[in-house]
Amino acid sequence: MEIAHPYLLFLGDVPDDLAAKTAYGIVDWRRDWCLGQLRFPGCGADAELPDMGVGAAVAAGARTMIVGVVNPGGVLPEHWVSTIVEALDAGMDVASGLHVRLSSVPAIAEAAARNGRRLFDVRHSTERFTTGKGTRRPGRRILTVGTDCSVGKKYTALALEKAMRARGLDADFRATGQTGIFISGRGVSVDAVVADFISGAAEWLTPAADPNHWDVVEGQGSLFHPSFAGVTLGLLHGAQPDAFVVCHEPTRTSMRNVSHPLPSIREVIEATVYMGRLTNPDIRCVGISINTEKLGDAEARALCKDTAIEYGLPTTDPIRFGVEGIVERLIREFPAV
Amino acid sequence: MEIAHPYLLFLGDVPDDLAAKTAYGIVDWRRDWCLGQLRFPGCGADAELPDMGVGAAVAAGARTMIVGVVNPGGVLPEHWVSTIVEALDAGMDVASGLHVRLSSVPAIAEAAARNGRRLFDVRHSTERFTTGKGTRRPGRRILTVGTDCSVGKKYTALALEKAMRARGLDADFRATGQTGIFISGRGVSVDAVVADFISGAAEWLTPAADPNHWDVVEGQGSLFHPSFAGVTLGLLHGAQPDAFVVCHEPTRTSMRNVSHPLPSIREVIEATVYMGRLTNPDIRCVGISINTEKLGDAEARALCKDTAIEYGLPTTDPIRFGVEGIVERLIREFPAV
Incomplete structure (x- = not known):
C-alpha cells in the first residue's frame, strides 16, 4: 500500500x-x-x-x-x-x-x-504483523543508529540512499517514522506498533531481497535512551543489519526529554554490536555521521577529522560534507556477490 | 482499577x-x-x-x-x-x-x-501511559529475567513474593502478563502496549514507594529472544531493578518458536547488567531459578548445586526446593534502611 x-x-x-x-x-x-x-x-x-x-x-x-x-x-x-x-x-x-x-x-x-x-x-499501521523470527534472509541492510533521538538518523539514511544510488548500488530507503513514510511513500511507524511485533514489523519492512540489494533503514531512538531503547532494540533485531552508521549531535548535553547523559560514540558502537549480533553475527560499524549544524565550518571539519582518526571510520556531516566516504567504505567491505 | x-x-x-x-x-x-x-x-x-x-x-x-x-x-x-x-x-x-x-x-x-x-x-490496557523517563525513584525492585520465554519467570516472581512476605518483607508481585494480572488483580500486559510506551508502562507499574518496599516484577521474553527482546529491554529500563533472578529451563535446545540457540546463564547475567545499568547503575544478579520439571530429583538437586558453585549465586527450582536461599541473599545484600 x-x-x-x-x-x-x-x-x-x-x-x-x-x-x-x-x-x-x-x-x-x-x-x-x-x-x-x-x-x-x-x-x-x-x-x-x-x-x-x-x-x-x-x-x-x-x-x-x-x-x-x-x-x-x-x-x-x-x-x-x-x-x-x-x-x-x-x-x-x-x-x-x-x-x-x-x-x-x-x-x-x-x-x-x-x-x-x-x-x-501513517502513525497507525493497518498492516497485521507477525512476531519476528530472527531467521537470516538474503539481501543486505544498513541501519542508522544514534547516541540519542533526533540526531539525524533519517537524514543520514536518505543521504546514504542517494549516494549509494549515485554509485550504482541497488538501494532503497526504508522508513520507520512518519516523515520518512511520506518521503518514500511507504514504511511503518515502528514506535506505534504493538510491542510484541516491533521486530516482526522491522522484518516485514526489510524482506528477503536480491543478495546485492541494500535496504537503508531509518533508525529510531537509541539503545541508551531510557524511553525508547526497546523500540531501538526490536528494530535492530528485526532489520538484522550487516552494517550500521552511528549518528551523533556533538553539542547536546543530555538525552532528549530526559536527564540522562549522552553515551559516547564508542559505547553506541559496542552496544549495537553486542546486541545486534543475535540476528546478524557479522554486524559492523561502517561510519559516523555528525550533525554539525551548530558548529562553524572549520570546527565541523576538525571534529569529523579527529573522530575519523579516533575510530578509524569515515566520519562526516551528511548535509555539509556528503556521505561518499561511508559509501566507499561500504563498497569495499561488501563487494558485489 | x-x-x-x-x-x-x-x-x-x-x-x-x-x-x-x-x-x-x-x-x-x-x-x-x-x-x-x-x-x-x-x-x-x-x-x-x-x-x-x-x-x-x-x-x-x-x-x-x-x-x-x-x-x-x-x-x-x-x-x-x-x-x-x-x-x-x-x-x-x-x-x-x-x-x-x-x-x-x-x-x-x-x-x-x-x-x-x-x-x-487484560490483554488490552485501557491505561494512558506516558513515555518512560528513566529517573531514579525510591523503593526497591527485583525482576525475573530469562534465557528464553516460558521458563518460569512468573512462577519465580510469585514464589519470591510469597517467601519475601514470609520473611516479613514488604513485597508486592507486579504482573506484566494476563495470568499474572488475574493472580494479582492488577497489572499491565506489557507486550500489548504500543512500543513507544513499554518503559513508561513499566514505570507506571512499579511507582515510587517506601525505601524498604519491594516490587517483585514478572519478567517477559528474553534479551536473547529475536521476537521479544525489545519488550524485555523496555521492561528492564522501566522497572530499573536493583536485583534480578535469571530463570532457565535446562532441557530446551532452541529458543521458543524460533531456531536460535539458548544463551548461557552467564550471557544473560552479563547482558542484563550491561543494558540494565542505564537506569540502575547498581543492578546485580541475586539468584538463579531453574525449572527442573523434566529432571529427576537427584539430577535436579545436582544441577542446582553445580550451578550455584559455578556462579556463586543461590540456585533453586522454586516449585521443588523453594526460593528461601535467594531471599536470604536479597536480605543480606539489601539491608533495611
Whole structure:
C-alpha cells in the first residue's frame, strides 16, 4: 500500500516552521514529488512551493494531499476538515501524520467512502504483523543508529540512499517514522506498533531481497535512551543489519526529554554490536555521521577529522560534507556477490 | 482499577488442560480467591474447584467471572456469550484474557452497560501511559529475567513474593502478563502496549514507594529472544531493578518458536547488567531459578548445586526446593534502611 504522488502539501494555518517540519522534510528529499502547498490566511510556514488550492492541484495531477504538520496533541482542527473533504471529493487520497486518525472524523470517513479514496494515517499501521523470527534472509541492510533521538538518523539514511544510488548500488530507503513514510511513500511507524511485533514489523519492512540489494533503514531512538531503547532494540533485531552508521549531535548535553547523559560514540558502537549480533553475527560499524549544524565550518571539519582518526571510520556531516566516504567504505567491505 | 475477587472461573468447554492453563495458574497462587469453576458438558479441563453456575456463584459472593482460558486465535466462541451475559445480569464483572475484546461483542457490551458492571480485557490496557523517563525513584525492585520465554519467570516472581512476605518483607508481585494480572488483580500486559510506551508502562507499574518496599516484577521474553527482546529491554529500563533472578529451563535446545540457540546463564547475567545499568547503575544478579520439571530429583538437586558453585549465586527450582536461599541473599545484600 503505497502513498501515490505527486503530493499537495497541506499546511493550513500552522503558526511556524517547526509545525511544518514534516512538510519541509518532504520538500528537502522529494521536491519533484511536490506540486504545491495549500496554506490558509495567517499560515506562519512556507515550504517554498507554489501556493495552490485543491482544484488547481488536481488539475496539475496531484494524487495525494499530505497533512504534513504537527501540532500540540496531534489533533485535527475543526476548520481543516472541509478542505480535507474537498480534496477527497476532488479525487485525491489524503495522508496524515497526526495522532488523531483521519478515519475517526465522520465527515472525512464518509467523503473517502463516497469517492472511493484512500486515507493514510501513517502513525497507525493497518498492516497485521507477525512476531519476528530472527531467521537470516538474503539481501543486505544498513541501519542508522544514534547516541540519542533526533540526531539525524533519517537524514543520514536518505543521504546514504542517494549516494549509494549515485554509485550504482541497488538501494532503497526504508522508513520507520512518519516523515520518512511520506518521503518514500511507504514504511511503518515502528514506535506505534504493538510491542510484541516491533521486530516482526522491522522484518516485514526489510524482506528477503536480491543478495546485492541494500535496504537503508531509518533508525529510531537509541539503545541508551531510557524511553525508547526497546523500540531501538526490536528494530535492530528485526532489520538484522550487516552494517550500521552511528549518528551523533556533538553539542547536546543530555538525552532528549530526559536527564540522562549522552553515551559516547564508542559505547553506541559496542552496544549495537553486542546486541545486534543475535540476528546478524557479522554486524559492523561502517561510519559516523555528525550533525554539525551548530558548529562553524572549520570546527565541523576538525571534529569529523579527529573522530575519523579516533575510530578509524569515515566520519562526516551528511548535509555539509556528503556521505561518499561511508559509501566507499561500504563498497569495499561488501563487494558485489 | 483492580479486578474484584472472589472469582468464578469460567472454563466453558475447552478441550484440555493446556487451554485452561491460565485458570490453573490462578488456582495455584490464589486458591482462596476462587469460589468455583463453571464448566459446560464435554469440558476437558478441571481446575479442581467446586462446579457451580452463575446463580450459585453470586449467592456465594463471587464478584468477577474470569474467562481464564486460551484457544486458537484468541476468539470468543458464540455459545459462550449467553453465559457471560448471564454473569453480568447477575451482578458480576467479567474479565478475559482472550485476544478479542469482550466489549467488541455487542450483547456483552450492552449487558455490562445495562447492569453497570465492568469488563476487563487484560490483554488490552485501557491505561494512558506516558513515555518512560528513566529517573531514579525510591523503593526497591527485583525482576525475573530469562534465557528464553516460558521458563518460569512468573512462577519465580510469585514464589519470591510469597517467601519475601514470609520473611516479613514488604513485597508486592507486579504482573506484566494476563495470568499474572488475574493472580494479582492488577497489572499491565506489557507486550500489548504500543512500543513507544513499554518503559513508561513499566514505570507506571512499579511507582515510587517506601525505601524498604519491594516490587517483585514478572519478567517477559528474553534479551536473547529475536521476537521479544525489545519488550524485555523496555521492561528492564522501566522497572530499573536493583536485583534480578535469571530463570532457565535446562532441557530446551532452541529458543521458543524460533531456531536460535539458548544463551548461557552467564550471557544473560552479563547482558542484563550491561543494558540494565542505564537506569540502575547498581543492578546485580541475586539468584538463579531453574525449572527442573523434566529432571529427576537427584539430577535436579545436582544441577542446582553445580550451578550455584559455578556462579556463586543461590540456585533453586522454586516449585521443588523453594526460593528461601535467594531471599536470604536479597536480605543480606539489601539491608533495611
